[in-house]
Amino acid sequence: MRAFVFPDRSLARHAGQFVWLAIDIDNTANSSFLVKFPVTGTPTLMVIDPQTEAAVLRYVGSASVPQLEQLLRDGAEATRGKPLSAGVEAENLIESLRQSRDLENCAARALELYPRFAGTASGASIAERGLSCALRIPDQSKTLALAKAVHDEAENPRNALIDGDRAALYLGLVAERKKAKDEAGMRSIREQLAAFLEARAAAATTPAQRASYDFYRVRVYRELGQSEKSIPMLEQTERDFPTDYVPTLSLSRVYQTMGKYDEALAASDRALARVTSAAKVMVLDLRSDVYAAKGDKTTAAQTLRDAIAFNESLPPGLRDEGINTMLKKKLEKISQ
Amino acid sequence: MKRLLILLLLAAPVVAYGKEVLPFIDNDYEKAVARAKAKNVPIFADAWAPW
Numbered sequence: 001m002r003a004f005v006f007p008d009r010s011l012a013r014h015a016g017q018f019v020w021l022a023i024d025i026d027n028t029a030n031s032s033f034l035v036k037f038p039v040t041g042t043p044t045l046m047v048i049d050p051q052t053e054a055a056v057l058r059y060v061g062s063a064s065v066p067q068l069e070q071l072l073r074d075g076a077e078a079t080r081g082k083p084l085s086a087g088v089e090a091e092n093l094i095e096s097l098r099q100s101r102d103l104e105n106c107a108a109r110a111l112e113l114y115p116r117f118a119g120t121a122s123g124a125s126i127a128e129r130g131l132s133c134a135l136r137i138p139d140q141s142k143t144l145a146l147a148k149a150v151h152d153e154a155e156n157p158r159n160a161l162i163d164g165d166r167a168a169l170y171l172g173l174v175a176e177r178k179k180a181k182d183e184a185g186m187r188s189i190r191e192q193l194a195a196f197l198e199a200r201a202a203a204a205t206t207p208a209q210r211a212s213y214d215f216y217r218v219r220v221y222r223e224l225g226q227s228e229k230s231i232p233m234l235e236q237t238e239r240d241f242p243t244d245y246v247p248t249l250s251l252s253r254v255y256q257t258m259g260k261y262d263e264a265l266a267a268s269d270r271a272l273a274r275v276t277s278a279a280k281v282m283v284l285d286l287r288s289d290v291y292a293a294k295g296d297k298t299t300a301a302q303t304l305r306d307a308i309a310f311n312e313s314l315p316p317g318l319r320d321e322g323i324n325t326m327l328k329k330k331l332e333k334i335s336q
Numbered sequence: 337m338k339r340l341l342i343l344l345l346l347a348a349p350v351v352a353y354g355k356e357v358l359p360f361i362d363n364d365y366e367k368a369v370a371r372a373k374a375k376n377v378p379i380f381a382d383a384w385a386p387w
Contacts (some may be wrong), residue, residue: 020360021368032364039383048379050372302370
């Protein structure tokens with residue numbers, strides 16, 4: 001959204017209707033905000049009534065320009081006590097069921113609601129979220145029906161999704177083929193996704209737009225066993241954003257995947273020098289993985305201890321208990 | 337949990353805001369509340385992550 005949606009000049013007419021607030025969830029300055037408004041996924045878009053300081057609208061996920069405009073209309077109405085639009089309400093219901101791990105209901109309600117919103121961004125979102133629930137329950141019929149809906153939305157330009165959301169649909173289809181143990185099917189969808197992402201990245205008009213495809217391209221090339229294809233684009237992103245830790249962290253991971261541990265550590269050094277936020281936990285965790293892969297368990301363990309100590313030093317709202325548990329398990333395993 | 341997921345899927349984009357269109361306030365909720373009260377408009381918040 002930061003590369004394609006918020007800079008869209010058609011949104012200028014809304015500039016005076018809201019006060020616009022960007023909250024980096026890794027920035028310790030945002031601790032009290034994150035305690036007040038817990039974030040379960042990014043981006044989380046909210047409309048907040050400044051008088052009551054209550055979020056009258058919450059939406060987890062990205063939005064295209066038309067979707068964002070709907071959210072703005074809904075948010076303005078919600079401050080006057082009006083209900084959300086049917087599509088946003090339906091998306092939020094499925095997301096809520098998914099977050100609460102009510103997977104049967106999530107899949108069932110997604111199947112019920114999808115036909116009403118088919119061919120729209122809400123329909124795509126309902127199908128994709130519903131499929132992610134269905135993949136974790138035994139009922140194969142719901143998985144197949146939702147996979148068909150996701151496929152239809154992935155191939156339907158009328159829903160006008162942003163490219164990241166369309167990529168997420170393809171990844172949902174990969175997950176469905178994985179559950180079916182269909183290696184050829186997985187590969188075919190990944191190749192289709194890679195071609196889509198390359199074409200879109202080639203059409204990008206700003207470095208930020210081009211870099212916004214890195215996340216999905218790195219992932220799909222790793223899953224195709226072609227991680228070397230990620231290196232030139234990440235190096236380009238590092239040149240375009242020389243003070244940013246993110247491309248160097250990604251490079252480190254790519255080199256680690258390729259077994260090039262010295263290159264992975266060199267990239268990690270650069271990431272560590274640039275990261276100034278809670279994301280340092282991620283940098284240290286990956287760095288520990290590289291040391292472990294090199295066979296240096298002592299440094300790997302110390303790096304994990306550093307990551308745990310740093311995570312525990314973070315203020316409320318940024319300290320992540322889930323990651324702490326995971327890091328401690330890794331430390332226990334590596335110390336055996 | 338959100339960061340845990342990203343650790344598993346790592347490799348993310350770097351992007352910049354188009355502040356010339358929507359005048360975002362960065363990382364200052366109190367300032368946003370004060371300004372929204374003064375203008376009598378709601379706050380639109382984008383809780384995002386750089387990765």
